[in-house]
Amino acid sequence: EAAVTQSPRNKVAVTGGKVTLSCNQTNNHNNMYWYRQDTGHGLRLIHYSYGAGSTEKGDIPDGYKASRPSQENFSLILELATPSQTSVYFCASGDDTQYFGPGTRLLVL
Amino acid sequence: GQQVQQSPASLVLQEGENAELQCNFSTSLNSMQWFYQRPGGSLVSLFYNPSGTKHSGRLTSTTVIKERRSSLHISSSQTTDSGTYLCALDPNTGNYKYVFGAGTRLKVIA
Numbered sequence: 001e002a003a004v005t006q007s008p009r010n011k012v013a014v015t016g017g018k019v020t021l022s023c024n025q026t027n028n029h030n031n032m033y034w035y036r037q038d039t040g041h042g043l044r045l046i047h048y049s050y051g052a053g054s055t056e057k058g059d060i061p062d063g064y065k066a067s068r069p070s071q072e073n074f075s076l077i078l079e080l081a082t083p084s085q086t087s088v089y090f091c092a093s094g095d096d097t098q099y100f101g102p103g104t105r106l107l108v109l
Numbered sequence: 110g111q112q113v114q115q116s117p118a119s120l121v122l123q124e125g126e127n128a129e130l131q132c133n134f135s136t137s138l139n140s141m142q143w144f145y146q147r148p149g150g151s152l153v154s155l156f157y158n159p160s161g162t163k164h165s166g167r168l169t170s171t172t173v174i175k176e177r178r179s180s181l182h183i184s185s186s187q188t189t190d191s192g193t194y195l196c197a198l199d200p201n202t203g204n205y206k207y208v209f210g211a212g213t214r215l216k217v218i219a
Contacts (some may be wrong), residue, residue, distance in 0.1 A: 018132075031205060041213075042195070042209045042210065042211045043152075043195070043209040044209075045206060045207070048206065050202075052153075054175075058144075058206065059206075059208075090151065090152065092152075094205075095141075095205045096140050096157050097142065097154050097157045097160075098142065098154065098205070098206060098207065099154065100148070100151050100152040100153075100154075100215060101151065102151045103150070104152055
């Protein structure tokens, strides 16, 4: 089974601060994804990547940047965190079948 | 409007009962997945099923493209089946950009 890990698992940030969420996968998948999950909205795609060096905007990219420095690692960056970005963030890898990490709970105060 | 609609929104079963969860979509379909999400936890892929019927233990997924629907049948439910079931589809982008439904929250009581 695909292994996707995320760090940190929980994060408290202050408004205006910078937050970096990290994701690592060990199954050599080309595609990686960042989603956020909120009550009432379900899972929504923020950014995705087709391979090292590539990042693409998803459905809700505003306020987020992404970085894919290697096949294994995909980061989500909040340059200026806002309370509206309080959410649970999931990373996934794969293509037709996607494998999800355990999630990061982010609270922006 | 919403591309993916799931029903029912929530469901309570007695252990041993069967359940039928529905996923209806308003666009064409390239890929379809069903996921299980543990309470407070991550998502686990149950089926990749863009068409036809697939089985896995007590679970059966059926996707009928021309009717724009997919269903997940759970037979002989167990308390450990409790959680949220999500369907997701790639609306023919071919890029595996999945759009998720809001989910069906299932509770199985002993």
